[in-house]
Amino acid sequence: MTHEPAAEVAVIGGTGFYSFLEDPVEHVVGTPYGAPSAPVSVGTVAGRRAAFLPRHGPHHELPPHRINYRANLWALRSLGVRQVLAPCAVGGLRDDVAPGDVVVPDQLVDRTWGRAQSYVETGAVHVPFADPYCPRVSAAVVAADERVRHGGTMVVVEGPRFSTRAESRHYAAQGWTLINMTGHPEAVLARELGQCYAAIALVTDMDAGAESGAGVGQEEVFARFAANLDRLRGLLATAIGNLGDPDGCTCSTWADGIELTYEVP
Template identity: 40%
Template sequence: MKTLAIIGGSGLSELDGLQQSQEVSCSTTPYGVPSAAIVRGRYAGREVLFLARHGRPHRIPPHQINYRANLWALQQAGAEAVIAVNAVGGISATMGTGHFCVPDQLIDYSWGRVQTYFEGDLQQVTHIDFTEPYAADLRAELLQALQAEGCDFSAAGVYACTQGPRLETAAEILRLERDGCDIVGMTGMPEAALARELGLPYACLALVVNPAAGKAAGPISLADMEVVMHHGMTTARKVLGRVLAGRS
Protein backbone atom coordinates (compact mmCIF):
# COMPACT_ATOMS: atom_id res chain seq x y z
CA MET A 1 0.00 0.00 0.00
CA LYS A 2 1.40 3.38 -1.00
CA THR A 3 1.80 5.92 1.79
CA LEU A 4 -0.79 8.63 1.17
CA ALA A 5 -0.22 12.32 1.84
CA ILE A 6 -3.11 14.75 2.29
CA ILE A 7 -2.60 18.45 1.58
CA GLY A 8 -5.26 20.43 3.40
CA GLY A 9 -6.39 23.76 2.01
CA SER A 10 -8.71 26.47 3.33
CA GLY A 11 -10.97 24.98 5.97
CA LEU A 12 -8.73 21.96 6.50
CA SER A 13 -5.63 23.13 8.32
CA GLU A 14 -6.00 20.26 10.81
CA LEU A 15 -7.03 16.65 10.19
CA ASP A 16 -9.34 16.06 13.16
CA GLY A 17 -9.20 12.46 14.33
CA LEU A 18 -5.61 11.95 13.21
CA GLN A 19 -3.72 9.88 15.75
CA GLN A 20 -0.46 11.76 15.58
CA SER A 21 2.69 9.73 16.04
CA GLN A 22 5.30 12.17 14.78
CA GLU A 23 5.71 15.71 13.57
CA VAL A 24 8.27 15.81 10.78
CA SER A 25 9.96 19.18 11.04
CA CYS A 26 11.29 20.33 7.67
CA SER A 27 12.75 23.69 8.57
CA THR A 28 14.24 23.84 5.09
CA THR A 29 14.55 21.97 1.81
CA PRO A 30 16.67 22.61 -1.29
CA TYR A 31 13.74 24.82 -2.32
CA GLY A 32 13.17 26.72 0.90
CA VAL A 33 10.78 26.35 3.81
CA PRO A 34 7.51 24.35 3.56
CA SER A 35 4.20 25.83 4.71
CA ALA A 36 4.19 23.83 7.95
CA ALA A 37 5.62 20.76 9.63
CA ILE A 38 4.34 17.48 8.21
CA VAL A 39 2.23 15.44 10.61
CA ARG A 40 2.65 11.67 10.42
CA GLY A 41 -0.02 9.52 12.04
CA ARG A 42 -2.87 7.09 11.59
CA TYR A 43 -6.28 7.98 10.23
CA ALA A 44 -9.04 5.44 9.67
CA GLY A 45 -6.50 2.84 10.77
CA ARG A 46 -3.99 3.68 8.04
CA GLU A 47 -0.73 5.60 8.05
CA VAL A 48 -1.02 9.04 6.52
CA LEU A 49 1.00 12.23 6.14
CA PHE A 50 -0.72 15.60 6.49
CA LEU A 51 0.45 19.06 5.45
CA ALA A 52 -1.47 22.33 5.88
CA ARG A 53 -0.99 24.14 2.56
CA HIS A 54 -1.58 27.61 4.00
CA GLY A 55 0.37 26.96 7.21
CA ARG A 56 -0.76 26.59 10.81
CA PRO A 57 -2.43 28.93 11.51
CA HIS A 58 -3.88 29.70 8.07
CA ARG A 59 -1.57 32.58 7.10
CA ILE A 60 0.07 32.01 3.69
CA PRO A 61 -1.85 33.40 0.68
CA PRO A 62 -2.07 31.24 -2.46
CA HIS A 63 0.51 33.18 -4.50
CA GLN A 64 3.11 32.96 -1.71
CA ILE A 65 2.87 29.24 -0.95
CA ASN A 66 6.18 27.44 -1.47
CA TYR A 67 4.71 24.62 -3.54
CA ARG A 68 8.10 23.16 -4.42
CA ALA A 69 9.18 22.90 -0.79
CA ASN A 70 5.83 21.36 0.21
CA LEU A 71 5.89 18.56 -2.37
CA TRP A 72 9.59 17.89 -1.89
CA ALA A 73 9.19 17.64 1.90
CA LEU A 74 6.25 15.25 1.54
CA GLN A 75 8.21 12.95 -0.76
CA GLN A 76 11.19 13.00 1.57
CA ALA A 77 8.86 12.08 4.44
CA GLY A 78 7.75 8.99 2.51
CA ALA A 79 4.70 10.11 0.54
CA GLU A 80 4.00 7.95 -2.51
CA ALA A 81 0.68 9.54 -3.53
CA VAL A 82 -1.07 12.84 -2.77
CA ILE A 83 -4.69 13.89 -2.34
CA ALA A 84 -5.14 17.66 -2.33
CA VAL A 85 -8.22 19.18 -0.70
CA ASN A 86 -9.30 22.50 -2.21
CA ALA A 87 -12.05 25.02 -1.48
CA VAL A 88 -13.33 26.39 -4.79
CA GLY A 89 -15.96 28.58 -6.41
CA GLY A 90 -18.64 27.07 -8.60
CA ILE A 91 -18.87 28.18 -12.24
CA SER A 92 -21.01 25.53 -13.95
CA ALA A 93 -24.66 25.27 -12.94
CA THR A 94 -24.04 21.78 -11.57
CA MET A 95 -21.38 23.09 -9.18
CA GLY A 96 -23.65 24.39 -6.43
CA THR A 97 -22.62 25.37 -2.94
CA GLY A 98 -21.66 22.33 -0.88
CA HIS A 99 -21.09 20.21 -4.01
CA PHE A 100 -17.93 18.11 -4.34
CA CYS A 101 -15.96 17.75 -7.55
CA VAL A 102 -13.09 15.43 -8.45
CA PRO A 103 -11.65 17.32 -11.42
CA ASP A 104 -10.09 15.48 -14.33
CA GLN A 105 -8.60 18.53 -16.05
CA LEU A 106 -7.25 21.98 -15.22
CA ILE A 107 -6.28 25.26 -16.83
CA ASP A 108 -3.62 27.42 -15.22
CA TYR A 109 -4.25 31.19 -15.17
CA SER A 110 -1.75 31.93 -12.40
CA TRP A 111 1.47 33.85 -13.06
CA GLY A 112 4.82 34.51 -11.42
CA ARG A 113 4.87 31.23 -9.49
CA VAL A 114 7.87 28.92 -9.69
CA GLN A 115 6.48 26.13 -11.85
CA THR A 116 9.15 23.42 -11.97
CA TYR A 117 12.04 21.62 -10.33
CA PHE A 118 13.76 21.41 -13.70
CA GLU A 119 15.61 24.70 -13.93
CA GLY A 120 19.02 26.14 -13.21
CA ASP A 121 22.21 24.20 -13.89
CA LEU A 122 20.68 21.25 -15.78
CA GLN A 123 22.42 18.45 -17.64
CA GLN A 124 19.47 18.31 -20.05
CA VAL A 125 16.04 19.84 -20.55
CA THR A 126 13.26 17.72 -19.03
CA HIS A 127 9.58 17.72 -19.99
CA ILE A 128 6.70 15.87 -18.34
CA ASP A 129 3.56 14.53 -19.99
CA PHE A 130 0.71 16.49 -18.41
CA THR A 131 -2.08 15.44 -20.76
CA GLU A 132 -4.02 14.00 -17.84
CA PRO A 133 -3.00 16.10 -14.80
CA TYR A 134 -4.73 13.91 -12.21
CA ALA A 135 -4.06 10.24 -11.47
CA ALA A 136 -6.96 8.06 -12.66
CA ASP A 137 -6.59 5.39 -9.96
CA LEU A 138 -6.52 7.93 -7.15
CA ARG A 139 -9.51 9.77 -8.62
CA ALA A 140 -11.41 6.47 -8.72
CA GLU A 141 -10.76 5.94 -5.01
CA LEU A 142 -12.15 9.39 -4.23
CA LEU A 143 -15.24 8.83 -6.39
CA GLN A 144 -15.96 5.51 -4.73
CA ALA A 145 -15.65 7.11 -1.28
CA LEU A 146 -17.89 10.05 -2.21
CA GLN A 147 -20.56 7.67 -3.48
CA ALA A 148 -20.35 5.51 -0.36
CA GLU A 149 -20.69 8.62 1.82
CA GLY A 150 -23.80 9.70 -0.10
CA CYS A 151 -22.31 13.02 -1.19
CA ASP A 152 -23.53 15.32 -3.93
CA PHE A 153 -20.58 15.20 -6.33
CA SER A 154 -19.36 15.45 -9.90
CA ALA A 155 -17.07 12.74 -11.25
CA ALA A 156 -15.21 15.14 -13.55
CA GLY A 157 -14.67 18.83 -14.15
CA VAL A 158 -12.18 21.46 -15.26
CA TYR A 159 -10.39 23.33 -12.47
CA ALA A 160 -9.34 26.92 -13.26
CA CYS A 161 -6.39 28.07 -11.17
CA THR A 162 -6.27 31.85 -10.74
CA GLN A 163 -3.62 33.97 -9.07
CA GLY A 164 -5.42 35.37 -6.02
CA PRO A 165 -5.51 36.36 -3.31
CA ARG A 166 -8.42 38.49 -4.52
CA LEU A 167 -11.52 36.80 -5.84
CA GLU A 168 -12.31 37.09 -9.54
CA THR A 169 -14.44 39.66 -11.35
CA ALA A 170 -17.72 38.60 -12.95
CA ALA A 171 -16.15 39.19 -16.39
CA GLU A 172 -13.21 36.96 -15.52
CA ILE A 173 -15.57 34.17 -14.49
CA LEU A 174 -17.45 34.52 -17.79
CA ARG A 175 -14.12 34.12 -19.57
CA LEU A 176 -13.31 30.99 -17.56
CA GLU A 177 -16.75 29.61 -18.36
CA ARG A 178 -16.19 30.22 -22.08
CA ASP A 179 -12.89 28.37 -21.72
CA GLY A 180 -14.78 25.35 -20.38
CA CYS A 181 -13.95 25.66 -16.68
CA ASP A 182 -16.35 24.27 -14.08
CA ILE A 183 -14.73 25.37 -10.81
CA VAL A 184 -12.21 28.03 -9.82
CA GLY A 185 -9.54 28.01 -7.14
CA MET A 186 -6.14 29.50 -6.43
CA THR A 187 -3.91 26.60 -5.37
CA GLY A 188 -4.29 23.85 -7.98
CA MET A 189 -1.11 24.90 -9.80
CA PRO A 190 1.80 24.47 -9.78
CA GLU A 191 1.05 21.86 -7.12
CA ALA A 192 -0.29 19.26 -9.57
CA ALA A 193 2.59 19.69 -12.03
CA LEU A 194 5.24 19.52 -9.31
CA ALA A 195 3.75 16.28 -8.03
CA ARG A 196 3.98 14.87 -11.58
CA GLU A 197 7.63 15.93 -11.82
CA LEU A 198 8.35 14.01 -8.60
CA GLY A 199 6.46 10.96 -9.84
CA LEU A 200 3.76 11.30 -7.18
CA PRO A 201 0.22 10.25 -8.22
CA TYR A 202 -1.97 13.27 -7.43
CA ALA A 203 -5.72 13.89 -7.24
CA CYS A 204 -7.92 16.75 -6.05
CA LEU A 205 -10.99 16.70 -3.82
CA ALA A 206 -12.66 20.07 -4.39
CA LEU A 207 -15.48 21.47 -2.25
CA VAL A 208 -17.58 24.27 -3.76
CA VAL A 209 -17.90 26.89 -1.02
CA ASN A 210 -19.51 29.72 -3.02
CA PRO A 211 -20.97 30.58 -6.41
CA ALA A 212 -18.23 32.24 -8.48
CA ALA A 213 -18.44 35.99 -9.12
CA GLY A 214 -21.59 36.94 -11.02
CA LYS A 215 -23.20 33.53 -10.50
CA ALA A 216 -25.43 34.69 -7.65
CA ALA A 217 -27.23 37.90 -6.75
CA GLY A 218 -25.04 40.32 -4.82
CA PRO A 219 -21.43 40.11 -3.66
CA ILE A 220 -19.74 36.94 -2.43
CA SER A 221 -20.16 36.54 1.33
CA LEU A 222 -16.99 35.42 3.10
CA ALA A 223 -19.06 34.63 6.19
CA ASP A 224 -21.27 32.29 4.18
CA MET A 225 -18.16 30.66 2.70
CA GLU A 226 -16.87 29.94 6.21
CA VAL A 227 -20.12 28.18 7.15
CA VAL A 228 -20.03 26.00 4.04
CA MET A 229 -16.35 25.19 4.61
CA HIS A 230 -17.02 24.16 8.20
CA HIS A 231 -19.74 21.69 7.27
CA GLY A 232 -18.22 20.59 3.98
CA MET A 233 -14.78 19.85 5.37
CA THR A 234 -16.38 17.66 8.04
CA THR A 235 -17.75 15.57 5.19
CA ALA A 236 -14.41 15.74 3.36
CA ARG A 237 -12.70 14.18 6.38
CA LYS A 238 -15.15 11.28 6.24
CA VAL A 239 -14.48 10.83 2.54
CA LEU A 240 -10.73 10.81 3.15
CA GLY A 241 -11.25 8.28 5.93
CA ARG A 242 -13.10 6.00 3.52
CA VAL A 243 -10.29 6.31 0.96
CA LEU A 244 -7.72 5.34 3.55
CA ALA A 245 -9.78 2.54 5.05
CA GLY A 246 -10.35 1.05 1.61
CA ARG A 247 -6.67 1.02 0.62
CA SER A 248 -4.84 -2.31 0.55
Protein backbone atom coordinates in the same frame (compact mmCIF):
# COMPACT_ATOMS: atom_id res chain seq x y z
CA MET B 1 19.92 -0.92 4.39
CA THR B 2 16.39 0.14 3.46
CA HIS B 3 14.18 2.28 5.66
CA GLU B 4 10.42 2.10 5.97
CA PRO B 5 8.81 5.35 4.78
CA ALA B 6 7.40 7.59 7.46
CA ALA B 7 4.20 7.81 5.39
CA GLU B 8 2.91 6.40 2.11
CA VAL B 9 -0.04 8.72 1.50
CA ALA B 10 -0.61 12.38 2.33
CA VAL B 11 -3.46 14.84 2.69
CA ILE B 12 -2.73 18.49 1.93
CA GLY B 13 -5.30 20.54 3.84
CA GLY B 14 -6.88 23.60 2.27
CA THR B 15 -8.77 26.65 3.51
CA GLY B 16 -10.02 26.00 7.04
CA PHE B 17 -8.54 22.49 7.08
CA TYR B 18 -5.58 22.69 9.44
CA SER B 19 -5.58 19.30 11.21
CA PHE B 20 -6.55 15.74 10.31
CA LEU B 21 -4.70 13.08 12.32
CA GLU B 22 -5.18 11.96 15.92
CA ASP B 23 -2.01 11.86 18.06
CA PRO B 24 0.34 12.62 15.15
CA VAL B 25 4.11 12.74 15.24
CA GLU B 26 5.45 15.99 13.78
CA HIS B 27 8.37 15.97 11.35
CA VAL B 28 10.25 19.21 10.76
CA VAL B 29 11.55 18.76 7.22
CA GLY B 30 14.14 20.90 5.50
CA THR B 31 14.17 21.02 1.71
CA PRO B 32 16.42 22.46 -1.03
CA TYR B 33 13.57 24.89 -1.74
CA GLY B 34 13.15 26.33 1.73
CA ALA B 35 10.68 25.51 4.47
CA PRO B 36 7.29 23.89 3.80
CA SER B 37 4.11 25.51 5.06
CA ALA B 38 4.33 23.69 8.41
CA PRO B 39 5.90 20.64 10.06
CA VAL B 40 4.48 17.47 8.51
CA SER B 41 2.22 15.46 10.85
CA VAL B 42 2.31 11.67 10.49
CA GLY B 43 -0.10 9.10 11.91
CA THR B 44 -2.22 6.12 10.92
CA VAL B 45 -5.48 6.28 8.93
CA ALA B 46 -7.38 3.19 7.75
CA GLY B 47 -4.36 1.05 8.53
CA ARG B 48 -1.97 3.15 6.43
CA ARG B 49 0.78 5.53 7.43
CA ALA B 50 -0.51 8.95 6.45
CA ALA B 51 0.95 12.45 6.47
CA PHE B 52 -0.89 15.75 6.78
CA LEU B 53 0.31 19.20 5.73
CA PRO B 54 -1.81 22.39 5.88
CA ARG B 55 -0.89 24.21 2.67
CA HIS B 56 -1.72 27.65 4.08
CA GLY B 57 0.14 27.03 7.37
CA PRO B 58 -1.25 26.06 10.80
CA HIS B 59 -3.21 29.31 11.13
CA HIS B 60 -3.67 30.30 7.48
CA GLU B 61 -0.61 32.54 7.50
CA LEU B 62 0.11 31.99 3.80
CA PRO B 63 -2.04 33.42 1.01
CA PRO B 64 -2.23 31.24 -2.13
CA HIS B 65 0.42 33.14 -4.11
CA ARG B 66 2.94 32.92 -1.22
CA ILE B 67 2.75 29.19 -0.54
CA ASN B 68 6.04 27.35 -1.08
CA TYR B 69 4.55 24.61 -3.23
CA ARG B 70 7.90 23.13 -4.20
CA ALA B 71 8.97 22.74 -0.57
CA ASN B 72 5.61 21.20 0.39
CA LEU B 73 5.65 18.43 -2.21
CA TRP B 74 9.36 17.75 -1.78
CA ALA B 75 8.95 17.45 2.00
CA LEU B 76 6.16 14.91 1.58
CA ARG B 77 8.14 12.89 -0.98
CA SER B 78 11.16 12.87 1.32
CA LEU B 79 9.02 11.12 3.95
CA GLY B 80 8.06 8.43 1.45
CA VAL B 81 4.71 9.79 0.26
CA ARG B 82 3.71 8.51 -3.19
CA GLN B 83 -0.02 9.29 -3.21
CA VAL B 84 -1.52 12.71 -2.41
CA LEU B 85 -5.10 13.72 -1.70
CA ALA B 86 -5.60 17.47 -2.00
CA PRO B 87 -8.88 18.93 -0.68
CA CYS B 88 -9.45 22.57 -1.61
CA ALA B 89 -12.14 25.25 -1.58
CA VAL B 90 -13.46 26.22 -5.01
CA GLY B 91 -16.04 28.48 -6.57
CA GLY B 92 -18.62 27.13 -8.98
CA LEU B 93 -18.72 28.55 -12.50
CA ARG B 94 -21.69 26.71 -14.00
CA ASP B 95 -25.15 25.66 -12.88
CA ASP B 96 -24.25 21.96 -12.96
CA VAL B 97 -22.50 22.44 -9.58
CA ALA B 98 -23.81 24.05 -6.39
CA PRO B 99 -22.44 25.08 -2.99
CA GLY B 100 -21.86 22.00 -0.87
CA ASP B 101 -20.97 19.75 -3.82
CA VAL B 102 -17.72 17.79 -3.66
CA VAL B 103 -16.12 17.37 -7.08
CA VAL B 104 -13.06 15.40 -8.20
CA PRO B 105 -11.99 17.30 -11.33
CA ASP B 106 -10.27 15.58 -14.23
CA GLN B 107 -8.80 18.64 -15.94
CA LEU B 108 -6.91 21.79 -14.93
CA VAL B 109 -6.31 25.17 -16.57
CA ASP B 110 -3.45 27.33 -15.24
CA ARG B 111 -4.08 31.07 -15.09
CA THR B 112 -1.49 31.80 -12.40
CA TRP B 113 1.64 33.84 -12.92
CA GLY B 114 4.83 34.50 -10.96
CA ARG B 115 4.89 31.18 -9.07
CA ALA B 116 7.81 28.76 -9.10
CA GLN B 117 6.01 25.93 -10.86
CA SER B 118 8.67 23.34 -11.65
CA TYR B 119 11.67 21.58 -10.18
CA VAL B 120 13.32 21.76 -13.60
CA GLU B 121 15.90 24.52 -13.61
CA THR B 122 18.26 23.17 -16.25
CA GLY B 123 18.26 20.64 -19.07
CA ALA B 124 15.46 19.01 -21.06
CA VAL B 125 12.85 17.44 -18.80
CA HIS B 126 9.29 17.82 -20.07
CA VAL B 127 6.68 16.16 -17.87
CA PRO B 128 3.56 14.80 -19.60
CA PHE B 129 0.53 16.54 -18.14
CA ALA B 130 -2.35 15.98 -20.57
CA ASP B 131 -4.24 14.30 -17.74
CA PRO B 132 -3.17 16.21 -14.62
CA TYR B 133 -4.82 14.01 -11.98
CA CYS B 134 -4.17 10.37 -11.14
CA PRO B 135 -7.14 8.26 -12.32
CA ARG B 136 -6.51 5.61 -9.65
CA VAL B 137 -6.52 8.06 -6.75
CA SER B 138 -9.49 9.94 -8.21
CA ALA B 139 -11.43 6.66 -8.48
CA ALA B 140 -10.67 5.83 -4.84
CA VAL B 141 -12.11 9.18 -3.75
CA VAL B 142 -15.22 8.84 -5.92
CA ALA B 143 -15.83 5.32 -4.56
CA ALA B 144 -15.67 6.62 -0.99
CA ASP B 145 -18.98 8.54 -1.20
CA GLU B 146 -21.74 8.20 -3.79
CA ARG B 147 -22.42 11.96 -3.54
CA VAL B 148 -18.95 12.84 -4.89
CA ARG B 149 -19.01 14.04 -8.48
CA HIS B 150 -16.28 13.04 -10.93
CA GLY B 151 -15.17 15.19 -13.82
CA GLY B 152 -14.92 18.85 -14.71
CA THR B 153 -12.25 21.44 -15.32
CA MET B 154 -10.75 23.54 -12.53
CA VAL B 155 -9.20 26.86 -13.54
CA VAL B 156 -6.56 28.11 -11.11
CA VAL B 157 -6.07 31.87 -10.77
CA GLU B 158 -3.32 33.79 -9.04
CA GLY B 159 -5.33 35.43 -6.27
CA PRO B 160 -5.53 36.51 -3.58
CA ARG B 161 -8.38 38.63 -4.95
CA PHE B 162 -11.58 37.04 -6.20
CA SER B 163 -12.54 37.34 -9.87
CA THR B 164 -14.37 40.20 -11.51
CA ARG B 165 -17.74 39.35 -13.00
CA ALA B 166 -16.28 39.64 -16.50
CA GLU B 167 -13.46 37.22 -15.66
CA SER B 168 -15.86 34.76 -14.04
CA ARG B 169 -18.22 34.85 -17.02
CA HIS B 170 -15.29 34.36 -19.38
CA TYR B 171 -14.12 31.25 -17.49
CA ALA B 172 -17.65 29.83 -17.49
CA ALA B 173 -17.98 30.50 -21.22
CA GLN B 174 -14.95 28.29 -21.85
CA GLY B 175 -16.88 25.39 -20.34
CA TRP B 176 -14.79 25.31 -17.17
CA THR B 177 -16.55 24.11 -14.04
CA LEU B 178 -14.61 25.26 -10.97
CA ILE B 179 -12.28 28.10 -9.96
CA ASN B 180 -9.54 27.89 -7.33
CA MET B 181 -6.29 29.61 -6.26
CA THR B 182 -4.05 26.72 -5.08
CA GLY B 183 -4.41 23.79 -7.49
CA HIS B 184 -1.44 24.89 -9.58
CA PRO B 185 1.49 24.29 -9.39
CA GLU B 186 0.70 21.68 -6.74
CA ALA B 187 -0.50 19.06 -9.23
CA VAL B 188 2.39 19.37 -11.68
CA LEU B 189 5.01 19.35 -8.92
CA ALA B 190 3.56 16.09 -7.63
CA ARG B 191 3.83 14.64 -11.15
CA GLU B 192 7.46 15.76 -11.46
CA LEU B 193 8.21 13.88 -8.22
CA GLY B 194 6.40 10.76 -9.45
CA GLN B 195 3.52 11.12 -7.01
CA CYS B 196 -0.09 10.16 -7.71
CA TYR B 197 -2.25 13.23 -7.02
CA ALA B 198 -5.96 14.03 -7.01
CA ALA B 199 -7.81 17.21 -6.11
CA ILE B 200 -10.95 17.06 -3.98
CA ALA B 201 -12.86 20.28 -4.60
CA LEU B 202 -15.51 21.50 -2.16
CA VAL B 203 -17.76 24.08 -3.82
CA THR B 204 -18.10 26.85 -1.25
CA ASP B 205 -19.83 29.48 -3.43
CA MET B 206 -20.88 30.40 -6.93
CA ASP B 207 -18.31 32.70 -8.49
CA ALA B 208 -19.11 36.35 -9.20
CA GLY B 209 -20.30 35.95 -12.78
CA ALA B 210 -22.31 32.79 -12.17
CA GLU B 211 -25.25 34.54 -10.52
CA SER B 212 -26.53 37.99 -9.62
CA GLY B 213 -25.84 39.52 -6.21
CA ALA B 214 -22.86 40.85 -4.34
CA GLY B 215 -20.39 38.21 -5.54
CA VAL B 216 -18.29 35.88 -3.48
CA GLY B 217 -16.89 36.94 -0.08
CA GLN B 218 -14.30 35.44 2.23
CA GLU B 219 -16.71 34.81 5.13
CA GLU B 220 -18.97 32.73 2.90
CA VAL B 221 -16.06 30.58 1.70
CA PHE B 222 -14.66 29.93 5.17
CA ALA B 223 -18.07 29.18 6.67
CA ARG B 224 -19.03 26.69 3.95
CA PHE B 225 -15.73 24.85 4.26
CA ALA B 226 -16.00 24.70 8.06
CA ALA B 227 -19.51 23.29 7.82
CA ASN B 228 -18.23 20.43 5.65
CA LEU B 229 -15.04 19.55 7.54
CA ASP B 230 -16.40 16.44 9.24
CA ARG B 231 -17.75 15.18 5.93
CA LEU B 232 -14.40 15.77 4.24
CA ARG B 233 -12.48 14.02 7.02
CA GLY B 234 -14.71 10.95 6.71
CA LEU B 235 -14.40 10.96 2.92
CA LEU B 236 -10.62 11.19 3.11
CA ALA B 237 -10.32 8.36 5.65
CA THR B 238 -12.44 6.07 3.46
CA ALA B 239 -10.54 7.06 0.31
CA ILE B 240 -7.20 6.34 1.99
CA GLY B 241 -8.48 2.87 2.82
CA ASN B 242 -9.51 2.41 -0.84
CA LEU B 243 -6.12 3.33 -2.30
CA GLY B 244 -4.23 0.61 -4.12
CA ASP B 245 -0.53 0.10 -4.71
CA PRO B 246 0.94 2.95 -6.80
CA ASP B 247 3.69 0.76 -8.30
CA GLY B 248 3.58 0.94 -12.08
CA CYS B 249 1.23 3.92 -12.23
CA THR B 250 1.98 6.25 -15.14
CA CYS B 251 2.23 9.11 -12.63
CA SER B 252 5.66 7.72 -11.74
CA THR B 253 6.68 5.65 -14.78
CA TRP B 254 6.67 8.72 -17.06
CA ALA B 255 10.25 9.37 -15.95
CA ASP B 256 11.53 5.89 -16.82
CA GLY B 257 14.50 6.29 -19.15
CA ILE B 258 14.67 10.08 -18.63
CA GLU B 259 17.66 11.68 -16.92
CA LEU B 260 16.08 14.04 -14.43
CA THR B 261 18.00 17.23 -13.73
CA TYR B 262 16.55 17.65 -10.23
CA GLU B 263 16.61 15.53 -7.11
CA VAL B 264 13.72 13.21 -6.26
CA PRO B 265 14.17 12.37 -2.57
